[in-house]
Amino acid sequence: MRMDPVNLYDYEARARKVLPHNYWEFIEAGAMDEMVTARNRSAFEELTLRPRFMRDTTERKIATTVLGTDISFPVMISPTDAHSNAHPDAECATVRGAGMSNTLMMCSTNSNCSMEEIAEAATGPLWFQLSHRSYDLTENLVKRAEAAGYGAIVLTIDAPFPSPKERDIRNRYERPGEYGNFREQQKRWSETNGAHEPPVWEMQPGPPITWRELEWLRSLTGLRLVLKGLRVAEDARMAVEHGVNGILVSTHGGRRFDSTMSSIEMVPEIVAATSGKVEVYVDSGVRRGSDVLKALALGATAVSVGRPLYWGLAVNGAEGVHHMLEILREEFNRAMAYCGQSSVDHLEGRLLNIPREWGPFRTENDIADHLPFAPYGRHHIPRRHIGIPPAAGIAK
Numbered sequence: 001m002r003m004d005p006v007n008l009y010d011y012e013a014r015a016r017k018v019l020p021h022n023y024w025e026f027i028e029a030g031a032m033d034e035m036v037t038a039r040n041r042s043a044f045e046e047l048t049l050r051p052r053f054m055r056d057t058t059e060r061k062i063a064t065t066v067l068g069t070d071i072s073f074p075v076m077i078s079p080t081d082a083h084s085n086a087h088p089d090a091e092c093a094t095v096r097g098a099g100m101s102n103t104l105m106m107c108s109t110n111s112n113c114s115m116e117e118i119a120e121a122a123t124g125p126l127w128f129q130l131s132h133r134s135y136d137l138t139e140n141l142v143k144r145a146e147a148a149g150y151g152a153i154v155l156t157i158d159a160p161f162p163s164p165k166e167r168d169i170r171n172r173y174e175r176p177g178e179y180g181n182f183r184e185q186q187k188r189w190s191e192t193n194g195a196h197e198p199p200v201w202e203m204q205p206g207p208p209i210t211w212r213e214l215e216w217l218r219s220l221t222g223l224r225l226v227l228k229g230l231r232v233a234e235d236a237r238m239a240v241e242h243g244v245n246g247i248l249v250s251t252h253g254g255r256r257f258d259s260t261m262s263s264i265e266m267v268p269e270i271v272a273a274t275s276g277k278v279e280v281y282v283d284s285g286v287r288r289g290s291d292v293l294k295a296l297a298l299g300a301t302a303v304s305v306g307r308p309l310y311w312g313l314a315v316n317g318a319e320g321v322h323h324m325l326e327i328l329r330e331e332f333n334r335a336m337a338y339c340g341q342s343s344v345d346h347l348e349g350r351l352l353n354i355p356r357e358w359g360p361f362r363t364e365n366d367i368a369d370h371l372p373f374a375p376y377g378r379h380h381i382p383r384r385h386i387g388i389p390p391a392a393g394i395a396k
């Protein structure tokens, strides 16, 4: 008898068997030497947990909120394009799976289904991921997202230069399906330029996205604003100054640019720099429920997953996405119980052993934060985030 996948890696292995090679490689690939993609995983593995026993954890609260929206556990779906790489129903299947797990899906600008079709199929909350390709297109997308009931705009900031992946070049990868959000524009484009011309927003470098564009964007919409791809304290402080509501710390799954740190390594720096003024989320490399606990113990509000949604989708459509999420939920519950935790609201840095090599960080708290508190290293998370009293004799 064939067993259901037991963990996310089982889903990955099965997806590999059912997907055409070029689609499979498109999903899995990272930029250049794929060092960041690998580091996104190894960094989670370097962080170890400090289990706590002899506590009653039979009742566990794992539901949480993101920008005031309820989700049943702190795992969301990252925005990714062209879900028809994995399933003919594309994003409309993914959103059903996310809804079955009562969690939030972020929908890509470059989805195959339109944002309105996804909203129609959704039973859970949605945020719209925005790629800024032109002022007109951005205004059109943002207004439509607001009208379709999306709760926030997630502006992707870490793609300032076109960066085709080497595996995709070798495979002559061609994106399947249409650009659901640009049917009107594509029609006009085809009429003017011939049916086989590439759509302008995909192939040409977009206009720059700077802090000035952010102010303009805010003037277009009352929706909350999340910046996706932000990685360092300096930018995080700018985000706070510009009234951003959330930061999704992300390396884009290592797909855009190589030779940076992993996402999870940057979370402490971003949490420290934003001092609780914005919510911090993280994606890239989350594959286990224990990774979720690690991210939250470092100060994140929630995590999200990218590649695993395609794996679930490829293996079993909406049900596969749902089951993939339920595996993470069960693993997260297990990690909570083994760490003696009964509420997602009280996870602290002291649940972790943090590698010494992860510091020092460039935050204004550099000196005061480098106090020892974990048995295997020093860590810089300010005490206001982890609830540890200042060490004797050291002014904070």
Ligand SMILES: Cc1cc2nc3c(=O)[nH]c(=O)nc-3n(C[C@H](O)[C@H](O)[C@H](O)COP(=O)(O)O)c2cc1C
Pocket (backbone or CB within 6 Å): 026, 027, 028, 040, 078, 079, 080, 081, 108, 109, 110, 129, 156, 228, 250, 251, 252, 253, 254, 255, 283, 284, 285, 286, 304, 305, 306, 307, 308
């Ligand atoms: C196939 C694929 C397509 C993606 N497309 C987008 C996109 O359209 N917009 C975006 O902001 N991020 C995109 N991402 C990045 C994801 O939002 C997310 O940051 C990344 O997948 C997280 O890493 P993980 O795959 O290790 O979970 C894409 C990722 C993958 C794997």
